[in-house]
Amino acid sequence: MQVNALPLVEVQRQQIDAHAAPAIRRLLETRHRAPAGASAFGDVGEEIAGRGRGRGGGFAERKSAGDEDARQANVANDGSGIGSVRKMPRYSNMKAMPNFGSLRLRRSLCALAAFSALSAALAQDYPSRPVRIVVPSAPGGGFDLVGRVLAQKLGEQTGQAFVVENRPGAGTLVGTQLVARSAPDGYNLVVGGLSNIALNMGLYREPGYDSLADFTSAGLVVSHSYTLVARRDLPLASLAEVIAFARANPGKLNIGTSGPGTGQYIGAAIIAALTGVDIVKVPYKGAQPVYQDLLAGRVDLFYDNTTTTRPYVESGQVKALAVSSRERAPTMPKLPTLIETGVLDLEMETWFGLFAPARTPRAIVERLRAEVDRATRSADVRSRLEMGTGRSLRMASAETESFVRAEVAKWTGLLRKAGIEPE
Template sequence: MFKKLFFALTVLATSSSWTWAQQASSDYPTKPIRIVAPSAAGGGFDLVARVLGSKLSEQMGQQFVVENRSGGGTLAGTQVIAKAPADGYHLIVGGLSNMALNAGLYKNPGYEPLTDFIPLRIVVSHSYTLVGRKDLPFNNMKDMLTYAKVNPGKLNFGTSGPGTGQFILASLIKGMGNVDIQLVPYKGAQPVYMDLLGGRVDLFFDNTTTTRTYLESNQLKAFAVSSRQRAPDGPQIPTLMETGAMDLEMETWFGLFAPAKTPPAIVDKLRAEIDKAMQSADVRKKLQQGSGRIVQMNNAETEAMMKSEAAKWPRLLKNAGIAQE
């Protein structure tokens, strides 16, 4: 008798939970949704959070509130959402840094990108452009590497610190090119440009959009772009692979992610709303910022990309001699 009663209560509880989940999913959202940008205000994570958050608020009738959670590179904010309730009210902007690079940079990042998160949509990708002082005695990648080998320790790269695309690309060129180049850490990109223009630093790999101002004003010169294809607003700049100096490509991509156990109905609803938002010309323009590439992929393509990136970058970082912290 007790076994039958226990079984009946279990079935009732399971049925009630399922009914509640279905009801919650159909009513979603009924309160504001938090989007964590795992960085300080400004930059790619913040931009994606605010542009998508604004449009989704308009479409879904609830506020998408952006919360900047910096610290430990992108670790702090990402860890917060990995442990947050999987109810659709806690989202994070995921990108190359927190969803692929951190696994190769840290022994214990505190989360697993492929099992702790669901990629809702990847929406935009940006390349980096390698720029340098106008008076450097070389004008292409091959000559730069040759110069670095003949003059060990003489060239330096400005970087925005470990975990950033600027740092990773500079480290990869140093490791893959087998050259002795000094990496100089800065707190943000702006101080690097001040020292580039002042002749105190030689080279900098930065977001392609940001470099445009300095290239168009002829204050700096460009050596290569990190993407597989040339940037649409800088077609004269070769890709790293086109230079023949090294077989390397890197784009920093961004999208929205939810905790892994978020109900499927809510995941589907968010994906549909993001797809709708991305049809807006204004949203696309704001995300592109001149040189960005809008990304359009279905669920299977997105998951395949995530698996590929999560496997590729830790291996590349290890092969380049970048030690985990």
Template sequence: MQYQHIKRRQMLGVVPCLMLAGLPAIAPAQASFPSRPLRAIVPQPPGGGFDFVARTLGERLAKQIGQAVVIENRPGSGTLVGTDAAAKADPDGYTLLMGSVSNIALNMGLYNKLSYDSLRDFEPVGIAVSYSYTLMARNDLPLNSLREVVSFAKANPGKLTYASAGNGSGQHVLAAALWHLSAADITHVSYKGAQAAYLDLLGGRVDLFFDLSSTARPQVDSGKVKALAVSGAERNPMHPNVPTILESGIAQLDLESWFGYFVSTKTPAAVKERLRGELTKVITHPEVQETFRSRGGKPLNLSADQTLALVRRDVERWTKLVRDIGIKAD
């Protein structure tokens, strides 16, 4: 009996030790994060807004954490291929996704079957910058304001045309939402990319085109096109004399395309906090903010709660609006 008592006491001491033995293996792994290079998936080709923001943030982040941030461009099916790859990656914090209104919010309404759920599968760890859109008109269009465009479109259904960089693109969804809310009948002309849309806008073969204000600026400043409205809640400093959609009184609509890094929601909490803290330093760095401003962006400095609220708001409102309008990308 004494032997059994001793063995029982020994076992009681061993069990807690065994339970505790596993804890140090987890904690140091998270405390030493990152111990190898990070991968940042960009669901668009090099050269666009996704790529520009990803590289701007990645370069500064790499200096801070002492590990490389490898940019991996994974375009295809709009933004689906890259976003799906990020959703299926190991949730260890070593895979980041460059997210925007496009792949995080709009896709939820554009596709009947989506391999990921933005709110279930991804969590933002740093929204860095937002860009408004500018509505441009061909230079010889005899309409000089958004209100005039809508009035003409109502009186002449289907006569005006608007370009987009592709079916389901940000330009398409924003314009379609505006025409839907203002009851304007304007014909959509889909192009394979913004460059082709600009060629026809400048050539007078299409009447209207929404594009990011940073990209639209050279065309507007050169006088080759007319700027009629901007999509942000406030006027864009690059186009201070151009009213917002809200100011026009045509529709209660605003959209700014934000960009930032996301990780899997299953990523360990300590790793998410480390990434969030490091990215906050990156996002608020004066050089990074000036880089974004010089390209027409509005630098953001949001708390974790504010960031999550922004993402949830845009996912919910744009999913509903896209479905109400009936826009489909598949």
């Protein structure tokens, strides 16, 4: 048996229309009472209100029986008949319509989510080709050692080659500038240390990069102290005696250095400045020529990396006066720190790590940090980096950033105090 549903729908439509006009008036009143910045419907709302006062427009107040009537009307409507009943849900939809600011926020959040997903995908595939690690010094020395030890281990862990490229020149400026200007894609890294990340910021007016703005750390791995040594026959047994003699005899003592910008030169200059003594600095092209004259008795003092001084101290060829680290060197437990001597309050360590250009995608930097951290868990890697006198470093990313910022500020201030003006 066929049933004609149109009469029933028409009755229901009339019932819906009876509720529609009051509901729309309340909607428009709410619009007028809305605070500044709230969404408004303007002429569209008035048009809807007019429809509500006329044939209907199909806007129902969703309450009790009205809800059930509207539901039945929607079921009965096939889209070709009483279209106004189909428009009923628009009332509640428009009431919740977001303003344009919300739409922009949603679009921004979607874009951010898409970018995060892309970054995560890149990190999963990283590295997909060889990675270059720039060492800003000649082969040999601390920078080169750290670069090669990490390159080998990271290559083993990732299955992709990490290639060391030595780029010496202008101290450590040339190699560091190269990476600062390279593509921030994770495939251009630099070995960073006290010299190129902290000291250069105070040594040069235009170093060609800003270590805090242009680089992000992928992890610090090792720190080495310095040791102040004297020629074996120097008739002064401690740092306190050396400083007392220098005060009484300005310019009578000398100290070898391996050139401006090096830790040896900076350490010697700061020690003299903080103690207020006049010790003549004798420049050399590297540490080995200094040792030749130190052993021959032509140079009185030398401030050098503890790893390098150790064999000379242990063999009795030179005399150790103090170590620059916060704690005593494990291999020379009887040697006091600079602070322990009571002569000056100075702690100085040359630290090393891996750095990437600042705009490298965060997901790739995090992947690098994880791989570097994994590498430094290896006892063999730690042993090779420490070389018997170093101290392994393992810091969280936030701690590393704070440490680097503090080092830049500290050494820039100390350089000025030592009278070393930027070139």
